[in-house]
Amino acid sequence: MSSLTSIEAGSNTRPNSGGIHVAIISDGNGRWATAKGLPRSAGHRAGAETAREIIEAAPSLGIHTLTLFALSSANWQRPTQEIAGILRLLHEYLLTETSHCMEEGVRLTVIGRRDRLPINLRQAIGDAEAATAGGKRLHLRLAIDYSAREAIYQAACRFYKVTELSCEAFGKILVDFRGGSTDVDLMIRTGGEQRLSDFLLWECAFAEFVFLEKRWPDFTASDLHMAMQEFTKRERTRGTLPAA
Numbered sequence: 691m692s693s694l695t696s697i698e699a700g701s702n703t704r705p706n707s708g709g710i711h712v713a714i715i716s717d718g719n720g721r722w723a724t725a726k727g728l729p730r731s732a733g734h735r736a737g738a739e740t741a742r743e744i745i746e747a748a749p750s751l752g753i754h755t756l757t758l759f760a761l762s763s764a765n766w767q768r769p770t771q772e773i774a775g776i777l778r779l780l781h782e783y784l785l786t787e788t789s790h791c792m793e794e795g796v797r798l799t800v801i802g803r804r805d806r807l808p809i810n811l812r813q814a815i816g817d818a819e820a821a822t823a824g825g826k827r828l829h830l831r832l833a834i835d836y837s838a839r840e841a842i843y844q845a846a847c848r849f850y851k852v853t854e855l856s857c858e859a860f861g862k863i864l865v866d867f868r869g870g871s872t873d874v875d876l877m878i879r880t881g882g883e884q885r886l887s888d889f890l891l892w893e894c895a896f897a898e899f900v901f902l903e904k905r906w907p908d909f910t911a912s913d914l915h916m917a918m919q920e921f922t923k924r925e926r927t928r929g930t931l932p933a934a
């Protein structure tokens with residue numbers, strides 16, 4: 691990639707705080723594999739490789755926070771074998787990538803439920819979060835067993851007990867909940883579908899959306915670059931009038 695530096699935060703890419711937050715619904719692993727006559731697990735493995743490439747490219751594109759949808763709470767409805775394979779892959783990923791994250795200044799945190807995850811994965815998540823806590827170049831958030839509705843519901847249950855009833859106070863509870871929330875600037879979905887699938891519902895209130903036909907294993911750093919260029923062209927009014 692030669693011209694990554696050409697993306698700079700202009701007025702319409704003004705981040706919420708300290709950099710642009712890109713969230714990705716990395717869809718299409720299964721179809722990618724099936725189209726090649728491979729088992730779906732091969733698609734998930736290839737998808738993990740794509741994640742590596744994208745994480746590496748993100749900081750030089752002005753991305754400060756990157757949230758990847760690794761496993762949705764809705765995915766438990768898939769065959770046990772497929773889920774077991776994804777969980778194994780996530781475990782393997784955390785074990786091999788933690789030192790790489792530390793070298794690259796990547797802080798890794800996980801959002802979502804942990805109580806239904808295998809104990810070894812829970813342990814690896816805790817270890818990776820602790821080891822990478824000092825990372826300043828990129829905040830990588832992996833959503834694992836994540837449901838935005840569930841996160842909002844849980845925050846609402848806690849909100850019930852607080853004395854200051856305001857939208858901001860509610861937002862703060864959501865921030866503290868399971869790895870936190872932060873407004874999304876750009877939401878990318880690969881794989882051809884155009885829906886949010888219970889991902890970051892609250893956080894996408896003012897997000898820009900880019901939907902791509904490409905399946906996640908075929909997505910590259912240059913696709914991310916193009917999505918960021920598209921993002922810089924959008925005028926983000928947040929309910930106000932566009933600049934004259």
Ligand code: IPE
Nearest residue numbers: 716717718719720721722760
């Ligand atoms: C996304 O790819 C990865 C996960 C949900 C873990 P899919 O597995 O949904 O792939 P398709 O949509 O069936 O092609």
Ligand code: MG
Nearest residue numbers: 717718719881
């Ligand atoms: Mg899918």
